[in-house]
Amino acid sequence: MNITNDIRYVGVNDREIDLFEGQYIVPNGMAYNSYVIIDEKIAVMDTVDANFTHKWLDNIDNALGGRKPDYLIVQHMEPDHSANIDIFMKTYPEAVVVSSAKAFVMMQNFFGTDYSGRNIVVGEGDTLTLGSHTLTFVTAPMVHWPEVIVTYDSYDKVLFSADGFGKFGALDADEDWACEARRYYIGIVGKYGEQVQALLKKAAALDIEKICPLHGPILTENLGYYLNLYNIWSSYGIESEGIMIAYTSVYGHTKKAVELLAEKLREKGCPKVVVNDLARCDMAEAVEDAFRYGKLVLATTTYNADIFPFMRSFIEHLTERNYQNRTIALIENGSWAPLAAKVMKGMFANSKNILFANTTVKIKSALNSESTEQLDALANELCLDYMAQSDKTADKNNMNALFNIGYGLYVVTSSDGKKDNGLIVNTVTQVTNTPNRVAVTINKQNYSHHIIEQTGIMNVNCLSVDAPFKVFETFGFQSGRTVDKFADCTPLRSDNGLVFLPRYINSFMSLKVEKYIDLGTHGMFICSVTEARVISDRETMTYTYYLDNVKPKPKTEGKKGFVCKVCGWVYEGDELPDDIICPLCKHGAADFEEIKD
Numbered sequence: 001m002n003i004t005n006d007i008r009y010v011g012v013n014d015r016e017i018d019l020f021e022g023q024y025i026v027p028n029g030m031a032y033n034s035y036v037i038i039d040e041k042i043a044v045m046d047t048v049d050a051n052f053t054h055k056w057l058d059n060i061d062n063a064l065g066g067r068k069p070d071y072l073i074v075q076h077m078e079p080d081h082s083a084n085i086d087i088f089m090k091t092y093p094e095a096v097v098v099s100s101a102k103a104f105v106m107m108q109n110f111f112g113t114d115y116s117g118r119n120i121v122v123g124e125g126d127t128l129t130l131g132s133h134t135l136t137f138v139t140a141p142m143v144h145w146p147e148v149i150v151t152y153d154s155y156d157k158v159l160f161s162a163d164g165f166g167k168f169g170a171l172d173a174d175e176d177w178a179c180e181a182r183r184y185y186i187g188i189v190g191k192y193g194e195q196v197q198a199l200l201k202k203a204a205a206l207d208i209e210k211i212c213p214l215h216g217p218i219l220t221e222n223l224g225y226y227l228n229l230y231n232i233w234s235s236y237g238i239e240s241e242g243i244m245i246a247y248t249s250v251y252g253h254t255k256k257a258v259e260l261l262a263e264k265l266r267e268k269g270c271p272k273v274v275v276n277d278l279a280r281c282d283m284a285e286a287v288e289d290a291f292r293y294g295k296l297v298l299a300t301t302t303y304n305a306d307i308f309p310f311m312r313s314f315i316e317h318l319t320e321r322n323y324q325n326r327t328i329a330l331i332e333n334g335s336w337a338p339l340a341a342k343v344m345k346g347m348f349a350n351s352k353n354i355l356f357a358n359t360t361v362k363i364k365s366a367l368n369s370e371s372t373e374q375l376d377a378l379a380n381e382l383c384l385d386y387m388a389q390s391d392k393t394a395d396k397n398n399m400n401a402l403f404n405i406g407y408g409l410y411v412v413t414s415s416d417g418k419k420d421n422g423l424i425v426n427t428v429t430q431v432t433n434t435p436n437r438v439a440v441t442i443n444k445q446n447y448s449h450h451i452i453e454q455t456g457i458m459n460v461n462c463l464s465v466d467a468p469f470k471v472f473e474t475f476g477f478q479s480g481r482t483v484d485k486f487a488d489c490t491p492l493r494s495d496n497g498l499v500f501l502p503r504y505i506n507s508f509m510s511l512k513v514e515k516y517i518d519l520g521t522h523g524m525f526i527c528s529v530t531e532a533r534v535i536s537d538r539e540t541m542t543y544t545y546y547l548d549n550v551k552p553k554p555k556t557e558g559k560k561g562f563v564c565k566v567c568g569w570v571y572e573g574d575e576l577p578d579d580i581i582c583p584l585c586k587h588g589a590a591d592f593e594e595i596k597d
Helices: 050-064 085-091 101-111 177-203 223-234 253-267 283-292 309-320 340-347 369-382 384-389 399-404 447-455 469-476 543-550
Strands: 007-009 012-014 030-032 035-038 042-045 071-073 096-099 119-121 127-129 134-139 149-153 158-160 210-212 240-247 273-277 293-303 326-333 354-356 361-363 410-415 420-425 428-433 436-443 457-463 505-518 522-534 561-564 570-572 592-594
Touching: 012 050, 035 050, 050 085, 071 085, 085 101, 096 101, 101 119, 134 177, 177 223, 177 283, 240 253, 240 283, 240 309, 253 273, 253 293, 253 326, 253 361, 253 369, 273 283, 283 293, 283 309, 293 309, 293 340, 293 369, 309 340, 326 340, 326 369, 361 369, 369 384, 384 522, 399 436, 399 505, 399 522, 410 447, 420 436, 420 447, 420 469, 436 447, 436 457, 436 505, 447 457, 447 522, 469 543
Parallel strands: 042 071, 071 096, 096 119, 158 210, 240 273, 240 293, 293 326, 326 354, 326 361
Antiparallel strands: 007 035, 012 030, 035 042, 127 134, 134 149, 149 158, 410 420, 410 457, 428 436, 436 522, 457 505, 505 522, 561 570, 561 592
C-alpha cells in the first residue's frame, strides 16, 4: 500500500489474536503498522510483533525492490512494535538504528545490546535528512511509555504518531473508527491525559496532512475530527451527552431498580442511557462508556461489608485512569447494614472534579415505595438540564434563574443575523423585580456590544463551577467578528432564536433591551427577561473561583512588569499605563497586578 509516492506500508494484520495486551478483547484482530520512506536514504519506521517476523521482512524486501534500508527508526519499545529490532539489524548489517536515549536502555534490556556504533540518539527537535525528506523528532514521554518519540516528515506532511491515534482492529476491519479508538485510548493511554495534551500542543504547530499510527488505519481526511476527539479524551472532557449506569446484582433486585431508573431517565429526556451489567459485559467497554458520557450511576450491593467485586474492579479501572470532571450518582442495596454508597464514594476521594448527586438511593433488599420515590428524585436531578434544554419540558418562566446572578462570570450570546457570537462578561445585575429587569454592561470595543445595539436581544448564560478554561479561551480571548465561536458545536436555541450553551451553565436568561446607558468605555443595557431556564443546581462560577481554580498560572518567571489577573497576559514594563486594555480579554488597568519576584 502506498501512503504517498515515497512512503510504503509494510505492516501486518493479526487475525489470530483474541486478547490484546492479555486483557482487551479484539474480535476484529489487530494491525501492527510499519512504514518505509524511500529517498536517497531509506528509513524503516518501527518493526512488528514477533509472530510476523518473516512476513514483515518480506514486505520490506518487496517494497524496496532490491535496495537496502539505511535506518531503522524506533518510536516505541513495546514488543508489538519492537520485537524484530535485533533480527532487522542482523539482516541489514549496514543499517543504523535511530531512537531516544531511553529506548536504547530498553534495547539493552530486551536484546542484550544498545547497538553501540550503529545507533543515533535523537531528542526533541532533532532532525534526520534522507534526501528530499527531512524527519523531525518530537518527544512524547508517557504516551504511553517514557521512551516514546513521534516523527514528522515535512516533505509529505506526515506525522508518524507511534501509539497515538491508534485503534483496535485489523486494517481491513469494517468498523467505526471512534468506537474502537476510544476503547483503545482509554484502556491504554487514558491515564496520561496531561502528557497527550502536551503532545497535541506540539502537533498543533505542524502542518499535518496524514497521520500514520502504529495501530489502525492511516488517517488522511478530516484530521480535525480525530484531533478534536483526542483533545476531548485527553482533557477528560465529555464527548457525548447521556448517562451511563453500571451495576452488579446478586438476586435481581438491584437490576430491577436500574431498569426502572433507566426507564425514568429516558422519559425525562436523557438523550442516551447506557446500561452495563459489570458481571457480564466487557469491562473495557464499560470503562469506555464511563469516560464517554458526563454522568455515571453506580448501583451495587453491600458485599462482605464492602462492595461487590466486579464493582470494585470497575471503579479501580476508572480511578487508575484519572477519572474526573463527571457527575456520579449512587444506588446501594443492603439487607441489614448497607455500606456500598460510602465505600464507592470513598474510592473517588482522590479524583478531581467529581460531583456527587444529592440523592442517594438506598434499597433494603428490594424496592419499596420509599426507594422508588428516591429513584424518581434521582432521575429528576440527573435530567434537570435535559428537561430545561428541551422546549417540550422546559419551565421557561423559572425566575429562580435570577438567584444565580452574582459577581460571577457569564457568557453573553448574540447574533448578527449571519453568525452566532458570545463573550465573557462579569457585570450582570438584577436591578428590579417588579417587573424583572437585568443590567448587562459590555465594553464598547467588543463586537457583541455592536451586535446587541443593533438587535436589542441577548442571552445571559450563567457559568457554573465546572466550566473549564477552554470556555474562557473561546469566548473571552478572540473576537466574534473574525472567529466563529460555535464552529465546533451544535448549538441549542432559546425562543428568541439565540444560542444558549449546552453545558457548563446552571441557568440562562433571554433578555430584551429596554434602555441603553452610555458609560464612556462601556455601555449598560437595561433589559427585561423574556425567558429564564434553570439548567442545573451547580454553583455559579465566581470571579474568585475562576482565579483560584480555573485560570492557569501565568508564566511570569524572569519577567518584569504586570500580569492580567483575568487571562494571564503579561505587560512588560516598569509602569502600567492607566489606559491599558488587555489585548486578550479587554480588561483594564484595575485587573492587572505587578509581577512579584
